[in-house]
Amino acid sequence: MYKVILIDDEPLARQLVLSLLNNYPQFAVLGQCGDGFEGFKMIQEQKPDLIFLDVQMPRLNGFEMLELIDNPPSVIFTTAFDEYALKAFEANAVDYLLKPIVKDRFDKAINRWLSSSVKESESKISAMIESAPVEGYQHRIVVKDKGMIRIIPGSDIHYVEASDDYIKIFTAGGSYLKKATLSHLEQTLDPQQFVRVHRSFLIPVSQLSRIEPYEKESHIALLHCGAKVLVSKAGMSKLKGLLGW
Amino acid sequence: MRTIKKNIYWVSVVVLAIVLAIHVYILYVVLGMGWKLAVTDAVVNSAILGLGIWGLYLIINAYPTTAAMYLYSLAAALVVSGLSVYLVCAVLDWWPGTTGNDYLLWLKKYMALRFLYILIFNCWVSTNTALRKILNVSESRFQQHADASALLKEAELFKLRQQLQPHFLYNSLNSINALINIEPERAQDMVGKLSDFLRSSVKRESENLLKIADELEYLQSYLDIESIRFGDRLRIVFENDYDEKAMIPPFLIQPILENAIKFGLYGTTGSVLIEISLKSSGQILTIAIKNPYDKDMRSSTGTGFGLNGIRRRLWLIYGRNDLLEVNKDEQFFTTTLKIPQNV
Numbered sequence: 001m002y003k004v005i006l007i008d009d010e011p012l013a014r015q016l017v018l019s020l021l022n023n024y025p026q027f028a029v030l031g032q033c034g035d036g037f038e039g040f041k042m043i044q045e046q047k048p049d050l051i052f053l054d055v056q057m058p059r060l061n062g063f064e065m066l067e068l069i070d071n072p073p074s075v076i077f078t079t080a081f082d083e084y085a086l087k088a089f090e091a092n093a094v095d096y097l098l099k100p101i102v103k104d105r106f107d108k109a110i111n112r113w114l115s116s117s118v119k120e121s122e123s124k125i126s127a128m129i130e131s132a133p134v135e136g137y138q139h140r141i142v143v144k145d146k147g148m149i150r151i152i153p154g155s156d157i158h159y160v161e162a163s164d165d166y167i168k169i170f171t172a173g174g175s176y177l178k179k180a181t182l183s184h185l186e187q188t189l190d191p192q193q194f195v196r197v198h199r200s201f202l203i204p205v206s207q208l209s210r211i212e213p214y215e216k217e218s219h220i221a222l223l224h225c226g227a228k229v230l231v232s233k234a235g236m237s238k239l240k241g242l243l244g245w
Numbered sequence: 246m247r248t249i250k251k252n253i254y255w256v257s258v259v260v261l262a263i264v265l266a267i268h269v270y271i272l273y274v275v276l277g278m279g280w281k282l283a284v285t286d287a288v289v290n291s292a293i294l295g296l297g298i299w300g301l302y303l304i305i306n307a308y309p310t311t312a313a314m315y316l317y318s319l320a321a322a323l324v325v326s327g328l329s330v331y332l333v334c335a336v337l338d339w340w341p342g343t344t345g346n347d348y349l350l351w352l353k354k355y356m357a358l359r360f361l362y363i364l365i366f367n368c369w370v371s372t373n374t375a376l377r378k379i380l381n382v383s384e385s386r387f388q389q390h391a392d393a394s395a396l397l398k399e400a401e402l403f404k405l406r407q408q409l410q411p412h413f414l415y416n417s418l419n420s421i422n423a424l425i426n427i428e429p430e431r432a433q434d435m436v437g438k439l440s441d442f443l444r445s446s447v448k449r450e451s452e453n454l455l456k457i458a459d460e461l462e463y464l465q466s467y468l469d470i471e472s473i474r475f476g477d478r479l480r481i482v483f484e485n486d487y488d489e490k491a492m493i494p495p496f497l498i499q500p501i502l503e504n505a506i507k508f509g510l511y512g513t514t515g516s517v518l519i520e521i522s523l524k525s526s527g528q529i530l531t532i533a534i535k536n537p538y539d540k541d542m543r544s545s546t547g548t549g550f551g552l553n554g555i556r557r558r559l560w561l562i563y564g565r566n567d568l569l570e571v572n573k574d575e576q577f578f579t580t581t582l583k584i585p586q587n588v
Binding site: 009010011012013015016019056057058059080081098099100101102 | 411412415416418419420421422423424426427473474475476510511513539
């Protein structure tokens with residue numbers, strides 16, 4: 001038996017997948033939910049083998065939810081029309097179903113999943129999330145904090161530091177770790193507001209208090225929160241370009 | 246255009262005839278020349294002047310651009326005048342009827358004066374022709390520009406109207422697909438509502454202004470579908486205080502309502518109340534759409550949605566940037582649309 005969870009904000013859309021799955025006795029639907037928060041919780045608790053996931057959802061969208069899950073199950077995305085998502089799916093060979101979902105296409109996707117020897121799609125999905133071009137820039141970062149989901153508005157960020165596979169986000173309320181790369185974060189945030197000033201540091205321009213020379217080619221940025229952050233030569237020229245010095 | 250050309254033709258004939266008469270008068274009466282001589286001189290001179298003017302007209306109109314047009318036309322006038330004077334003198338010199346040394350001497354002596362007289366005429370004609378040509382070119386250029394921008398505006402409006410449809414359509418079809426098995430009757434109901442909605446969408450493609458009652462009917466068919474999709478989670482309340490005669494461009498309210506629904510539903514998992522108020526005051530119809538939102542959630546990609554498209558459309562229709570307003574407080578997001586009446 002394969003364990004399945006359906007995540008979609010429209011009850012009828014879940015109903016449709018459920019009825020199409022009825023033809024496959026080897027799948028057991030353990031739960032359904034209508035937003036990314038619930039989905040996150042349900043996946044942690046039930047550890048499903050496969051999830052059907054809508055992209056556009058309340059509170060936490062499908063991609064944001066997946067970012068937070070350490071060992072994500074296999075995913076078949078369901079979406080009506082989202083150029084950006086489709087590009088990402090196709091580029092990474094992640095399976096997806098276009099709404100309206102029709103039986104033929106559904107059966108194909110299920111059979112493909114059943115015949116694929118490796119049920120584990122973590123690498124594919126994280127690659128997809130990394131490369132997904134987003135529609136517009138993100139205005140927030142979603143992190144896990146002691147098993148809870150926390151949403152950090154862009155305006156609350158003091159600075160972000162990279163350490164190995166993780167990024168550490170510093171805010172007035174403390175710091176949060178997230179498994180992600182600084183270059184991915186840099187791409188998703190508005191470059192008019194956030195600048196990668198160093199290989200390991202990303203700062204909101206609004207946090208900049210002043211800049212002092214450091215070693216021969218580098219500088220140090222003093223932030224309003226009191227922190228000091230290294231600025232590389234390349235980072236300095238980016239800042240100059242942005243602030244028009 | 247045709248009649249103007251014809252007029253110019255007759256005017257030149259009349260002017261040439263007057264010139265001919267004056268020429269004869271000066272030679273015969275003022276200078277006391279012989280009657281025959283005076284007429285011959287005047288006829289030859291006027292004929293060649295006329296030919297020269299006709300030539301100038303052709304030469305200037307054949308000039309491919311309008312760059313340095315005046316310089317070109319003055320140079321042409323100079324050359325044509327020189328040629329005309331040479332021709333006039335040669336013909337009169339050769340003409341058997343013009344005998345007598347006095348006349349031939351007089352002809353040579355006043356050649357410069359004759360040149361000046363022909364030159365003034367030719368300059369007048371050539372600059373006039375050049376001016377006319379420049380005016381024509383710039384007028385057609387202006388017309389082209391106006392046509393192009395009208396087309397562009399039309400295309401842009403069409404695109405902006407289309408923007409928000411496909412998502413809604415695919416999701417509705419998906420809901421129908423689900424209902425076919427579990428509740429066939431509701432599926433049929435929804436097919437009917439969706440067709441109503443699409444039919445009036447197609448109908449209003451060609452309309453620029455609609456009665457507010459028609460627009461509300463259209464919105465209702467849209468809301469009926471949305472409430473099947475989202476079930477009990479969606480509640481809509483209308484507050485109507487509008488003038489029956491109020492008009493509104495199509496496809497303005499629906500995208501805002503779509504945003505409000507998305508924004509409201511995506512910000513929370515509970516049920517959502519969306520309030521729509523329509524008020525007429527003076528020459529303005531004000532439409533406010535209010536939806537709850539969770540301040541802490543933020544939208545993952547900002548609050549823009551399709552509002553920029555609507556702002557752009559209002560600008561294209563009314564040439565104003567102050568007709569769409571967005572207000573946020575702790576709990577509610579309000580979009581206010583102002584539609585000027587009688588414009």
